[in-house]
Amino acid sequence: MYRRPLLESVCICAALLLSAPANAAWYKGNTHTHSLNSDGNVAPDEVVRWYRGHGYQFVVMTEHEYITDVAPLQALFGAQEQFLVMQGQELTQAVRDPKHPDGERQAHVNAINIGKVILPMVDGTKSARSTRVYTVSEKISIAETYARNLGLIREAGGVGQVNHPNFRWSVRVEDMLNLPDNTLFELWNGQLEINNLGGTDDSGQKALSTEALWDTLLSRGKRLWGVAVDDSHGFKHLEEPNGAPPGQAWVMVRADRLAPEAITASLVKGDFYASTGVTLDDLTVSEKEVSIKIKTEIRPGVVSIARFVTRFIGRDGKVLAEVSGSQPRYTIRGDEGYVGAAIMDSNGLRAWTQPVYLPRSR
Ligand SMILES: [Zn+2]
Ligand SMILES: [Zn+2]
The missing domain is CATH 2.60.40 (Immunoglobulin-like)
Structure with missing residues (x-):
């Protein structure tokens, strides 16, 4: 049975001294998960059962352009102070770029704790990669899509997360200089083909690791919180090398209770750490x-x-x-x-x- 560890510590976030509430506890969670409601390979209840059975206290369901109704899942698997299912979405945004080998760059963001689907930006441009991806022409910058999408997430009462910047070698420092403060930033994504560590290609083209990207942004005055996530898609055939299995990376959130508002508030103020x-x-x-x-x-x-x-x-x-x-x-x-x-x-x-x-x- 899960027991709440009591905390006596205090933290400073955004240069402010914040006292952890006397009854605060750490909650283990994953803020990036897929099921059959988008491109995951099992039904939402199997996803939730996996996380509940593996020592997590919360999971955020973040399907592509779909909100999984978490009420029935919460009724079945939720338990006070033991397990919570949260609502969310992945906004599958891309921007055309004729210079990129894919013809486009991926600028996906997650919305945590929102109630309705937010459609990514579109202007009639077709994705070169997939019909699932919402694409705009190169007249719109990645920075503009982030501003619009993260702005709508905040208006909807959610917290935004910049997903896998090195997926398809898509996002560069200059694309992220105007990110709103207190946005979450995927420092570690557990899927393969995400390129967390960065690298140099055969022609000498360099890309920073996600950690170095984060440091560069922080050094330019951005205030972003680093998250580690699963981006889990594969709950069956866990032995498959490209199966995107769960349990790779997570956050430990310090909150005064296990509820969507409390977890969201702690994410916004950076009262958590990321872990693999x-x-x-x-x-x-x-x-x-x-x-x-x-x-x-x-x-x-x-x-x-x-x-x-x-x-x-x-x-x-x-x-x-x-x-x-x-x-x-x-x-x-x-x-x-x-x-x-x-x-x-x-x-x-x-x-x-x-x-x-x-x-x-x-
Ligand atoms: Zn994505
Ligand atoms: Zn995803």
């Missing part, structure tokens, strides 16, 4: 210090012998300190621009805390 397998027992952030306790107990009474290294990162992706061990700390000087922590264990599992924006950084 490293769990934190505690995360305390003040204007003076970032202090982390990494969970080493993998099962009751069983302590992992994995080793951890934490990099504290500042402006321009500069490594401010590299600290070994399970209780890394960093004392903030004040001139770092922002301070975030990227943790990796000796098996390659990772976690990322949200940046602390320092008052003098903008």
